[in-house]
Amino acid sequence: MPPPFETFAAKLSYEDLPDGLLWTLRRSFTDTMGTAAVASTTEMADIARRGALALFGAGSAGAARILLHGGSVSPVGAAMAGAFTVDAVDAHDTTSPCKGHAGSAVFPALLAFADTLDRPVTGAEFAVWLAIAYEVSYRAGLAQHATCPDYHTSGSWTSTGVATAVARALDLSEAQIRHAAGIGEFHGPRSQMMRCIDHPTMLRDGVGWGAPSGLTAAYLAREGFTGAPALTCEDAPAFWEDLGTGWRTVEDTSYKPYPCCRWAHPSIDAAADLMATHGLVHTDIAGVDIRTFHNATRLAGHRPKTLDEFSYSIAFPVACMIVRGQIGVDELSPDTLNDPDILRVSTATNLIDDDHYTKISVGKRWAEVTLRTNDGRAFTSAPRSPRGDTDQPLSDAEISDKFHRFSDPVLGRTRANELENLSGRFDTLDAVQFTRLLDLCLSAP
Numbered sequence: 001m002p003p004p005f006e007t008f009a010a011k012l013s014y015e016d017l018p019d020g021l022l023w024t025l026r027r028s029f030t031d032t033m034g035t036a037a038v039a040s041t042t043e044m045a046d047i048a049r050r051g052a053l054a055l056f057g058a059g060s061a062g063a064a065r066i067l068l069h070g071g072s073v074s075p076v077g078a079a080m081a082g083a084f085t086v087d088a089v090d091a092h093d094t095t096s097p098c099k100g101h102a103g104s105a106v107f108p109a110l111l112a113f114a115d116t117l118d119r120p121v122t123g124a125e126f127a128v129w130l131a132i133a134y135e136v137s138y139r140a141g142l143a144q145h146a147t148c149p150d151y152h153t154s155g156s157w158t159s160t161g162v163a164t165a166v167a168r169a170l171d172l173s174e175a176q177i178r179h180a181a182g183i184g185e186f187h188g189p190r191s192q193m194m195r196c197i198d199h200p201t202m203l204r205d206g207v208g209w210g211a212p213s214g215l216t217a218a219y220l221a222r223e224g225f226t227g228a229p230a231l232t233c234e235d236a237p238a239f240w241e242d243l244g245t246g247w248r249t250v251e252d253t254s255y256k257p258y259p260c261c262r263w264a265h266p267s268i269d270a271a272a273d274l275m276a277t278h279g280l281v282h283t284d285i286a287g288v289d290i291r292t293f294h295n296a297t298r299l300a301g302h303r304p305k306t307l308d309e310f311s312y313s314i315a316f317p318v319a320c321m322i323v324r325g326q327i328g329v330d331e332l333s334p335d336t337l338n339d340p341d342i343l344r345v346s347t348a349t350n351l352i353d354d355d356h357y358t359k360i361s362v363g364k365r366w367a368e369v370t371l372r373t374n375d376g377r378a379f380t381s382a383p384r385s386p387r388g389d390t391d392q393p394l395s396d397a398e399i400s401d402k403f404h405r406f407s408d409p410v411l412g413r414t415r416a417n418e419l420e421n422l423s424g425r426f427d428t429l430d431a432v433q434f435t436r437l438l439d440l441c442l443s444a445p
Contacts, residue, residue, distance in 0.1 A: 002243040005139075005233045006177040009132050009168045012244075014124040014427070017131055020250045022427055025130050027399055028093045029423040031255055032086060032103045033441060034403035037410040038259075038329055039089040040068040040445070042307065044202045048084035052077035061219060062116035065442035067108055068410075075112045076212040076219075079162075082108025083155075084208035089332065090311040091259035091406070095252045096389065097363040098141035099193070100154030102161065102253075105207035106133040109162045109215050111441055113169060120431030121438075127427035129165045131249065136233065137161025138248040140185065143236035151193045155206025155213070159188025160230055162214025167221055175228075176221045183217035183227035197261075197298050200312040255388045255399060258327040263296040263365055264314040265386030268321050270369035274379050275322060278371075282323040282341055286374045288349040290314065292367035293358040297351040304337055318369070319345035328405055357383070364389065411445050 003011070039045055049069055056077020058064075064075040067082035086092055086104040093103040110129050114121045141157035163184025167177040189209040196203050217227070229235065258268055267290045274280070290297075292314075301313020310316060310332075319342045320327050336342065357366045370380040388394050394402075400420065407416040422429065422437040429437060 002241055002245075004174075005136060005164070005181070005240060005243060006174040008243050009136065009164050009177050010174045012128055012132060012168075014128055016244075017127060018247065018250070021131060021247050022127065024250050024253050025127060025134070026424050026426060027255065028103045028253065029107070029426055030403050030420055031399055032092050032107045033419055033423055034406040035089055035091045035259075036068055036082075036086050037407035037416075038332070039085050039087075041410060042088040044088040044307075045081075045085040047202070048081040048208065052081035056080065062118070064112040064115040067111065067442060068445060070442060070444040075116045076215050078112035078115070079109040079211040079215045080208055082112060083211035087204045087207050088307075089259050090261055091256050091402075094254050094256060094262050095138055095141070096254060096262065096365060097252050098138055098154070098157070099145065099151065100141060100157070101205055101207065102134050102137045102154065102158055104205065105155065105158035105162060105211040105214070106130060106137065106165070109133075109211040110165065110169075111438065113166055113215060115438055115442060121434055122431050123427045123429035123434045123437075126434065129169050132168055133161045133165035134249040134253075135161070135243075135247060136164045136181070138252055139239045139243070140230070140232040142248070143232040143239040146239070147232070147236060153189065153191045153193045153196070153206025153210070155189040155191060155208065155210025157188070157232065158207055159184040159210040159214040159217070160232060162211055163217035163221075166215050166218035170218055170222050172218070172222055178228040178230070179226050180218045180221035181228070181230035181233055183220055183225060184214040185230040185232055186227055187217065188213045194295070194298065197295065197312050200306070200308040202308055204308070251390065254390055255394045257387055257394060257398065257402065258317065259332060260311050260313070260317045260327065261299060262386060263292075263299055264317050265388070266365055266367040266384050267292060267314060267318050267369050268327065269387050270367060270381035270384050271318050271371065272321050272325070274369060274371050274381055275325070278379050280371065280373070282345060284373045285322055285345055285371055286348065287372040288318060288322070288345065289352060289370040289372070290318065290349060290367060291352040291354045291357065291369075293361035293365065294353050296365065296367065297353045300351065302346045302349065303343065307332060310337065315349040315351065316342065316346045318349060319343070329409060415440065415445070
């Protein structure tokens with residue numbers, strides 16, 4: 001029998017963490033901070049920081065610095081601003097089975113919490129908190145998607161994981177951990193994901209409220225607030241039967257090579273391969289047909305006007321890859337949205353809702369692309385899923401390259417190198433070294 005989730009959270013030790021899990025958490029730390037660096041320059045991040053500074057002054061829980069800004073607010077305010085910051089650029093780690101993201105909520109919340117403490121924190125201790133937050137989030141998310149009729153954002157289930165991890169970090173009893181998870185689940189944002197797909201705005205994936213909701217839940221449980229049970233943790237046993245022996249975090253965490261919705265990635269990869277294989281340039285392309293699963297066709301986005309619309313589009317990122325051969329930091333600039341060559345290809349792109357790809361796109365996302373040329377030829381890709389999934393993982397070199405492309409222009413190469421080095425072995429750091437890593441993550445560039 002698996003332990004109850006509250007026992008798992010209360011008793012987990014660093015020695016219980018398998019090598020594969022630590023490897024995943026290290027990659028996610030580095031990858032999240034690279035995304036946070038470029039995202040910290042966005043309007044969305046700036047608005048969130050201003051909101052936190054206006055509304056979330058530090059109280060008796062202590063002060064926390066806002067991610068890559070340094071402004072002092074409450075830990076809840078820092079979690080909110082940090083999560084909105086990471087979510088502002090859709091390049092953070094992902095979990096296809098949960099149809100969402102954990103790192104964009106977990107890291108801002110736990111970094112904010114760690115910054116409030118008046119005692120030193122070691123990397124090993126932080127690794128335990130991360131492991132709890134990720135694992136509970138993923139399992140709660142799977143349970144929620146299986147039992148709820150609507151498709152909710154990542155904030156709706158990461159709030160439960162964050163609450164559980166922070167409750168453990170506060171050294172709460174198992175009973176209090178149950179209440180923290182229940183409060184986090186109940187008050188987490190049950191926000192509708194497809195609303196943000198159909199109408200892209202800064203609401204994004206809900207983690208801007210999921211992270212602070214989870215953190216608040218743990219502090220309320222400490223004070224005696226009740227909220228158990230968390231139904232996704234206690235009323236869906238199929239998703240918890242191997243807790244402590246199997247790790248969804250290892251099996252389900254993947255990484256993005258491109259800063260846009262994961263659903264667009266198989267089409268982007270297919271288009272890139274076709275262009276390279278057949279020696280095509282963008283002026284050869286007369287039109288593009290993308291055959292994929294239903295929800296991906298709702299990304300649409302032939303003429304995005306904002307970074308939010310770009311992030312939740314498919315035609316425009318595919319056109320970016322065809323025209324520029326990349327989707328990186330430069331493609332996040334406003335000028336890209338008005339590039340006539342990209343717009344020409346994007347508006348000549350047809351999205352085809354395919355029943356077969358909809359049926360098989362469970363836990364993995366599928367697409368195929370046909371490029372039609374001006375001289376009447378047509379080139380069709382094989383069906384494919386995206387690079388970065390666990391069966392097509394990004395290499396350590398690719399993770400590093402992505403980190404530096406996103407962070408060097410913001411942090412400078414010297415600071416980025418140190419951040420990469422320390423985040424890539426964070427669990428081995430002593431308290432002094434981990435304090436340095438906190439400073440690199442939280443202070444302004």
